[in-house]
Amino acid sequence: MLNLPKPGTPRVGLLATCLVDLMRPSVGFAAVKLLEDAGCIVDVPSQTCCGQPAYNSGDRATARTLARQVMRAFAPYDYVVVPSGSCGGTLIKHYPEMFADDPGLVREARALADKTHELVSFLTGIMGVTRVEASFDGSVTYHDSCSGLRELNIRAQPRQLLASVRGLDLVEMVDSDVCCGFGGTFAVKYGEVSNAIVDRKADRVVETGAHTLVAGDLGCLMNMAGKLSRRGSPTAVRHVAEILAGMADGPAIGQPSEAEA
Template identity: 75%
Template sequence: MPAETAPAETKPAPKARPARPPRVGLFATCLVDLMRPSVGFAAVKLLEDAGCTVEVPSQTCCGQPAFNSGDRATARALAEQTIREFARFDYVVAPSGSCAGQIKRHFPELFADDPNWAPKAHALAAKTHELVSFLTDVMFVSQVDATFEGKVTYHDSCAGLRELGVRAQPRKLLASVDGLELVEMAETDVCCGFGGTFAVKYGEISDAIVDKKAQNIVASGAPTLLAGDLGCLMNMAGKLQREGREVKVRHVAEVLAGMTDEPPIGER
């Protein structure tokens, strides 16, 4: 009898983009709007390059500061406004793991006891994504058309990493940037000490945490620090500059979009 042959290996079907251009509502975030609009413009470019149509509807805060401070009434009011404005989009995308995490993980919690709003909160949460993870995991972007000369190190912000699983995605796209070399710092996944209202309530503890983070950034030898949350970036940039360090600080979207004409965060 002829020898049995092993069954042919079944290859997974190739991933495909959505059949039509997805309509994306950009949740720009308060800090981007007020402190670093260039991040919002970079996010729009990346999304449009990926084949999305992008709109920026009327919006305010995601409500995270109120939520973390125990002011659930204000958090709910802000969440209701966000749900109403973004319900019409295919996806909601934020250049911030922190704000995306608030919508995706905590909006349903806010309305758990409300039969009217709970379905709306869950529907919005299901289509909300952090920017870089949306590009890689939903739009299947594997490379970008950008150039950045030199070494960078990357900080994994707490909310993006722990609430949304954002870690490999930015590194995947950074690997496609011409001229860029990623150098991992020690304890890249350890908190920078910002934590929104945490830094206000526990200033001494926050400073001790960011001090250790700054040491790891400098020890990496990379002249540029990247991350995906502007709050974390501003906190780390402030510490580095107060210590007289020469490390430049940027949002990862600016580098991926090839939009680095603006001075680094906190510099004139």
């Protein structure tokens, strides 16, 4: 007998993001688990870059081309969910700006923006998730990534769900809402400035004494993990989805897998 979904079950398209796909697929698997546990049907359609690096670098033609591909790929879904505040912010805030001069495409961009959500804010705000069934033995400090915080108002939502994780001790850091220095292409164009910023952020992380640093954007996490590793810090670094899904058993970000060790 087929297990058919109940009528009205939300059909979600997961925009995995380039960094998750290439560098940390476990974040995508964790996102799928969290969405399915919340009662969603989840699909990961064939997809491309959201266009954020091109858009931020001023290459609007390439950004528009990529955005149109994303809009077509995710048109069939009730919701689009992204485990990244920066990529989510691109779809929600910047796609309508990209096509402001085209009445047809701007309607398409706004329709996509209206149904797009960052992962944790979707779980709490749309699906009504107030707690997760996960455990984590240790202390955690949370970094508020710039795009998620300033473009999408993501601050309380991850903390609410982290507080429900059995065994987890959430320790707030000073200046948790201050940039880590990554900023995508900013870190490439202004390497010395970026390095100075992440140096200060690493100081704040270490001061907490927390065993693990978590955030909702993989670019920020990779940047901070690299700095902490170069300092010889034992602080583990993980995406918040991995903690909430109970999938934090493997190597942390920046640590080699058993096959690579």
